[in-house]
Amino acid sequence: MSASMQINMFINAHENSSVYVCGGGALNDYLMTRLQAHLPHCTVETTASLGLNPAWVEAVAFAWLARQTLMGETGNLPAVTGASKGVVLGQVCFA
DSSP states (O other), X not given: OHHHHHHHTTSOXXXXXXXXXXXXXXXXXXXXXXXXXXXXXXXXXEGGGGTOOGGGHHHHHHHHHHHHHHTTOOOOOHHHHOOSSOOOOSOOOOO
C-alpha cells in the first residue's frame, strides 16, 4: 500500500494513468495484483508492454548515464537527488 500511496502523489486520481513496473517487482504477481487493487484508476503493467524487459532497466539506466557523460550533458536530477545543481556525472579518459 505504501508504494501506491507514493504513486498517487504524482498522478491525477481523476484521470486514467499508466504505471509501469520494472525490476524484480515486475515478476511478483502478488505485488502487481495489489498495486492494481490500490490504483484502480491506473493501468498497472510491466515495462515489457513498452518493449523493455523489466530485468534490463538497470542496464539501460547505466547506458543512459554513460550517454549523458559522453554528450557532456547532466545526468542527475536535483529535484530528486537534492543536489544543488545538475552536473555531468563521471569522466571518460581516452588512452
